[in-house]
Amino acid sequence: MSRRLWTVAFLSVPLLAYTTIVIVPLVTSFYYSLTDWNGFSAQYHWVGFANFARIASDPLFANAIKNTAIWMAAAIVVPTAAGLALALVLHRGVRGAKLFKSLFYLPICLALAVVGQVWIWIYRPDWGLLDLVLRDIGFSNVAIAWLADSTTALGAIILAWSWQQTGLAMVIFLAGLTAVSRELTEAAEIDGASYGQSLRRVVIPLLSPATVVVVALSILNSLKSFDAVYVMTKGGPFHSSDTLAMFMYDVSFESYYMGYGSAISVVLFLVAMIVITFYFRQVRALEHLHE
């Protein structure tokens, strides 16, 4: 058989899987977003763009978009800053650095659902670790239900998620730091630069490839954060921690507005596409830099 035929034969298997698992559902979602399907019925009606019009006027959708935006913003700042700080400290050679590296990386090995469950316990108002510590350090009457309070729920989940994400950021920054040539930092020191100056002017700019990867991964992972929200609050209380993915699930599988849920998933898909396009652009720009 010719080489070309072999290529086709081998590629057809993953392509078949990819088509059934990704492409077909994607296209059907687009299709259902134009119907009033309830998920059960064999019959449904064509409603045109009515579901998208509903998106535009639904305050709960606006709320989910706002929360997703907050999450993305936090995803850019929190794991990146925390991961960078940890990497810089560990790179300077603290005693037990190897142990700390493993410890900080450990959360990445856990499923997000497990992380969520651990933090549910931390956030409990009666015997949760956080409130216990607050009570021990003097706030004697504190019993904050972090996940049950609509003002703190979203922040509490993002913090738990960032705790996991930080380990990943740290490892990427550590890898980036090994690529920063000692000669450059030493040259800066000889020229009289303080640690802060050499960090700002030499190390961080040289870390920009790693930073792009960290930021892009954080944003992408923030879009995939459904598990944490589902386990910790299911979007509650009263939708205060709804993200786009959670809201879509709620609308589709709890309220059985499958058509509307599909329309939300189309929006989610577009948001993800924008992020991915941005990511590949940045990566390509960096490749150019390396050349």
Place this chain on the structure above:
Amino acid sequence: MKKRGMWTIGMVGLVGALAMLLGACGQGAGKSEVDVVHYFSDTLGKTTVTSIFDAFTKKTGIKVVDNTTGHEDFKTQILVMLAADNPPDAFSYWAGARVQFVVDSGRLQPIDDLYKKDNLDTLLPPAIAAGTVYNGHKYLIPFGYHYAALFYNSKTMQKLGLTQPPKTWNDFLAMCDKIKAAGIAPIAVGSKNRWPAQFWFDYLLLRTAGPEYRAKLMAGQAKYSDPEVANVMKMWKGLWDKGYFVPNANAYDWTDAADQVANGKAAMTLMGTWITGYWNGNKLQPGTDYDFFPFPQIKDGVPNVALGPIDGWVMSKNAKHAASTLKLLSFLLDKGSQAPWAVGQGALAPNKTVDPSIYNSVMKKASEEVGASEAFNFNYDLATTPPMAEGGLTMFAEFMNNPSKSMDYLTETDKVEQSVFKK
């Protein structure tokens, strides 16, 4: 040689992919089997239901293929199977608005003939039999049901000298006052997953406005801003304002609330009879450690209605193994299946020929309470259509968080109702 090796690998891959596809299509090709999916996937439920299926196979020679995954997966799994036109022959479902929803979607097979042929109606008390009829036809085989009541810590109540169950609302309030004065929270609610709060709304509405008005509200023919509902919220808020509820209800699950009652931190919780299964599992003794009293009467002349869910089995339209499926459904209503199920699940058996001696003292009392009630109603999230239930459950959780805005919540819920029932 190298090329041959590649050829083999390629063929194995292709054959494997084909086999997977064919396997998905070819399931259920054998004649004497029934494909089922259910949500009884906790260890105890799964073990018991499997033993019942095994008994069925032994009796009839028909194999039961159980495709169940997890409880949370069930909701999506059944949707996916129905959407792909590959439904199981039979599946478990919640009687009431949920079954109605699937019936209205044209996905279920009426089983009137089975009821007639096997004389099944004679096995069911009328209150439960009412939950098997949808759009004038029989669709459901009731498998087990639960009754919601005020479950309490017997030792706490005894210590406080509260040995008589409250008959009236004022008795109940006096009881709560006494408990609170002793430094114990009268009522635990774990409304983190929203639904545990619904029983308060349900019973307050049933005991003040009555079942007829409630049925109208559930069907979208009455408004949430009606004075009847506003009155319920006012009474509920009254309990809240007096500090009868454990704070931070939304931070806890129903099992946390059960624990708070069991360890004496709270005195009682309004919950379904499944709580007995949970407590028994934690080595609490029915009667000596825990007991219950029915939700007190509030207004004279309002019928005494019991509340709870019924778990049942339904048959898919175009079921691949129709004859075998009907045999299984009939078998599941038989007392030989219902007795072990009720015991294993801490549920009540819908089949009235089941010997009551299988129950412990608390479950026996629960079964008698339901028998003495004038009707059996489904709890809120099973009484109204799923999208409406979503809106209502959120309102209840909001209420448990901050009841001062309860009237605003009602106006909001009105809007949800209008959008749900507009067609």
